[in-house]
Amino acid sequence: MDFGLLFHSFGNVMLDWHVLLAIFIGVTGGITIGALPGLTATMGVALLVPFTFGRPPVESLAMLLGIYCGGMYGGSISAILIRTPGTPAAAATVLEGYPMGQRGEAGRALAMALFASFSGGMIGALIMTFLSPFVAGVALEFSYVEYFALALFGLSVIISISGTSIIKGIMSGFFGLLLSTIGMDPISGFPRFVFGRMDLMEGPAFIPTLIGLFAVAELFSNIEKMGVTEKIQARIGQFLPSWADIKTSANNIGKSSLIGTIVGAIPGAGGDIAAFVSYAEAKRSSKHPEKFGTGLIEGVAATESANNACSGGAMIPLLSLGVPGDAVTAVLLGAFIIQGLQPGPLLYKEHLDVVYNVFASMIVANVAMLIVGAVGVRFFAKVIGIQKEILIPIIFVLSLVGSYAMRQNVFDVYLTIGFGVVGYIMQRYHYPLSPILLALILGPMAESNLRRSMVVSGGDWHILFSRPIAVGLMVLAVAFLAASVWNHKRIERRLTEAKLIAAEGASA
Amino acid sequence: MKRRTMLVGIAALVTGVFAAPAMAAFPEKPITVICPWSPGGGTDVLLRALSKEAEKFLGQSITVVNQTGGAGAIGHNAIRAARPDGYTVGMITFELNSLPPQGLIPFDYKAFDPLMRVNADPAALTVKKDAPYNTLKEFVDYAKKNPSEITIGNSAPGSVWHIAAGLMADKTGIQVKHVPFDGAAPAVTALVGGHLKAVAVSIPEVRGQVQAGNLKILGVMDTERDALFPAVSTFKEQGVDVAFHTWRGLGLPKGVPADVKAKLADSFKKAMETPDFKEFLKKTSLNPAYLGPDDFSKFLAQNYKDVEAVMKGLGLAKK
Known part of the structure; x- marks a missing residue:
């Protein structure tokens, strides 16, 4: 580690107003793109790449990294306010963030999301700066066998995000796995369940499905409640979390940031997986797991710090x-x-200066995100106070535009509406929606890597147990599964006890 | 008097409105270019760099639209079905010739009006740096001695690099296992990690790892050696007569007026010759391979026949 050069790089980034401006523009743009359903950080960065032709590397990379960091945080804003994860990585933030918003605590949730994103992003960036060589090796250790094991481990989280009924959660999960088999077979290239439609050849596109299941479904149930429920009385004056909130979440932020950085460093596994795994871990280790799902600040802290830490991890x-x-x-x-x-x-x-500039830009981008976010939180949170009659059509249009924008395909708009109906019905009968998402992310990963392993081994199943990391992950998956079933029993017991006490109180 | 002036005025206006389109030169509004592959990928970056230069010669802005999915099928279909007024151009890629034999799309290259070929990159057989073979012959000998040990990664089932690897195995008579990945990059990563024995993807896709000393190229499937790695001999030099390329080009839907097509062809050709675009090709180590509309048409027909024949031979085509 050449500390002189590192300090010099910080100087390059912070003292050159061009670079600093590039970072702030990138972060602001990133937060906006991230908050809009359908537009992701990937798209934001991809669309800006051509504009970096012929610009100095420090400046261009600084702006792109700004979008990357800002976009990861931006996704949480719409997740908390309108139950629409702005990016797939914010899907887990809906679980606790949205109930908080509905309770009138949108400001508190947004402030925590910002603080957790900043902390996670910072921890990820610091690990990247100082420990890159140690973490980098992990990426190459992962072959098809390990990826299959990782996907299994990810799927073991389903019970933790199932809500009140394990059976319904598993049903949702399997429904998602079935959906993920639509499209071209990853190994033979044979089209499955596409009914001759070219649009289905890659399966139901992920982002339109996400928008349908969450945003559109929620709009339908909001229409039902229109005029019946009162406007949410929101406290929105806050832009940084209270000391008490930070204290309860500090432990989770630390753990989730580590999980996020490691998952991020594994190629092909990103913020969405990291956030779900961190959420499940936060719930597992919590003293009051029965309160998860009702709008718990630790949940928001865990998911947002995990997905932002992923950015630093993925850079390694x-x-x-x-x-x-x-x-x-x-x-x-x-x-x-x-x-x-x-x-x-x-x-x-050959270009150590560039590497160090990236380190410096990433750290500065996280600070910029904190500043821009803190200014923005007050304005974002006002969304929740808008009358439903006005807000619902706006979100509906945004959702449809977002689903179309991803690949300019009208089919995706129909898909979004279709999944909106499916999501609405499932929600009405208390089937959790997050397991579908998790299955859509991990199903293809599990299938293609299992099949790849079988191609390489010539159909010999022993290959799955031939590698230590893979076996470790599979053991972890079983342990996690067992722990969450046991945990769930405990939650049910506590909830019945609570009910009994309430009933006694009422009768007395 | 007043009424007459008004009538004359209206008449003049109407004539003006109808006459204008005939007089104005193409293009008079922004042009859309369809990319069948994701933003940020190799095709997308190339197309955006080219479009940026072409804007100068067309005098209008160019918007790149990514219509992705179905292994390129959706984007190619969108180009084919676009209004043939010249305001929609598309980038067509190798998959246009490999999807029809697989029975995955109901149309082929004949549904397009080819504009120009942009680049053509040969497959390069690439292995780990510390592998016990240094030439194609040693690789083949090793594969024959250790059957069922050679795994070759490719970018998707039935993709260009799957075909290239199949063709190589077929011509050298070795047994290999084809392992499809989701794109060339994960396959290259798996090779660097030692989870595969080889890949047969293009040079730009392995360049970084070769220069870093993690991988080595045993041979390129081309008639000439690569500019960046002149020390690597071709397959033909090593006694295996195989040349296999991926290609990218621009195409129009059928029925674009000849003068409009000529203007587009001319502008994009000029764009390819600008110093900035040449610099871009050099940095990305893509191999420029310009062909004009007529030559590109002939090339497409020949390439289609070749690809179909190879795919049938490898069992990748639908019977």
Whole structure:
């Protein structure tokens, strides 16, 4: 570690107003893109890459990293306010964030999301700066076998996000797994359940499905309540979380940031998985797991710190191995190459200044995110006070535009509306929706990597138990599953006790 | 008097409105370019760089629209079905010739009006740096001695690099296992991690890892050596007569007026010749391979026949 050069890089980033401006523009743009359903950080970065042709590398990379950090946080805003994860990584934030908003605590949730995003992003960036060489090796250890095991481990989280009924959660999960088999077979290329429609050849597109199940379904049930429920009395004056909230969440933020950084460093596993895993871990280790799902601040802290820590984690294999850690860093790889820089071991040898500038930009971008976010929180939170009659049509239009914008395909708009109806019905009968998302993310990962393992081994199942990391992950999956079933029993017991006490109180 | 002036005025206005389109030169509004692949990917970045240069010669802005999905099927279909007024151009890629034999799309290259070929990149057989073979022949010998041990990663089932690897195995008579990934990048990562024996993807996709000393190229499936790695010999030089490329080009829907097509062809050709675009190709180590509309048409027909024949031979085509 060359500390002199690192300080010099911070100077490059913070003292050059061009670079500083680029970061602030990037962060502000990123938060906006992230908060809009259908527009993700990946798209934001991809669309801006061409504008970096012919601009100095420090400035272009600073802006792209700003979008990356801002976009990750931005997703939580719409998740909390309108139950629409702005990006897939914010899907887990809906679980606790939205109930908080509905209770009138949108300001508190947004402030925590911002603080957790900042802390997570900072921890991820610091690990990237100081421990890259140690973490980088993990990325290459992961073969198809490990990815299959990782997907299994991820799926073991389903019970934790199932809400009140395990059976209904598992049903939702399997429904999601079934959906994920639609489209081209990942190994033979044979189209499955596409009914001759080209639009289905890659399965139901993820973002339109996400918008349908969450945003549109919620709009339908809001229409039902229109004129019946009163306007939410929101306290929105807050822009940083209270000391008490920070104290209750500090432990979770630390743990989730570590989980996020490691998951981020594994190529192909991103913020969405990290957030769900952190949520489940927060619930598992909580003293009052029965309160999860009702709007608990620790939940928001866990998911938001995890997905933002992922950004730093995903940069590690990109910079040190030339292997992108997630979708955004895959686009960033292109941006580097256009600048004439090839990420990887050579970048460290020949352009250490660029590497350190990236470190510095990432850390400064997180600070910029905190500043821009803190200014914005008051304004964002006002959304919740808007009358339903006005808000519902606006969100509906935004949802449809967002689902169309992803790949300019009208079919995706129909898909969104269709999943809106499905989501509405499921919600009405208390089937949790998050397991579907988790299954849609992890189903293809599990299937393709299991099949890849079978191709390589020639159909010999022993390959699955031949590698230590894979076995470790599978054992962890079983342990987690057992723990969450046991935990669930405990939750049910406590809830019945609470009911009994309430009933006694009423009769007495 | 007043009424007459008004009538004359209206008449003049009407004539003006109807006459204007005939007189104005194409293009008089922004042009849309369809990319069948995701934003930020290789095709997308190339198309955006090219469009940025072409704007100068067309005098209008160009918007790149990513209509992705179905292994390129959705985007190609959108190009084919676009209004043939020249305001929608599309980037067509190798998959246009490999999807029809698989029975995945109900149309083929004949549904397009080809504008120009932009680049063509050969497959390069790439292995780990510390692998016990240094030439194609040693690789083949090793594969024959250790059957069922060679795993070759590709970018998708039936994709260009799946076909390239199949063709190589077929011509050298070795047994290999094809492992499809979701794109070339994860396959290259798996190779670097030692979870595969080889990949047969293009040079831009392995360049970084080769330069970093993690991978080495055993041969390129081209008639000439690569500019960036002149020390690597071709397959033909090593006694295996295989040349196999992926390509990208621009196409129009059928029925675009000839003068409009000429203007587009001319502007995009000029865009390819600008120093900035040449610099871009150099940095991304893409291999420029310009062909004009007529040559590109002939190339597409020949390439279709070749690809279909190879896919049938490998059992990748639908019977």
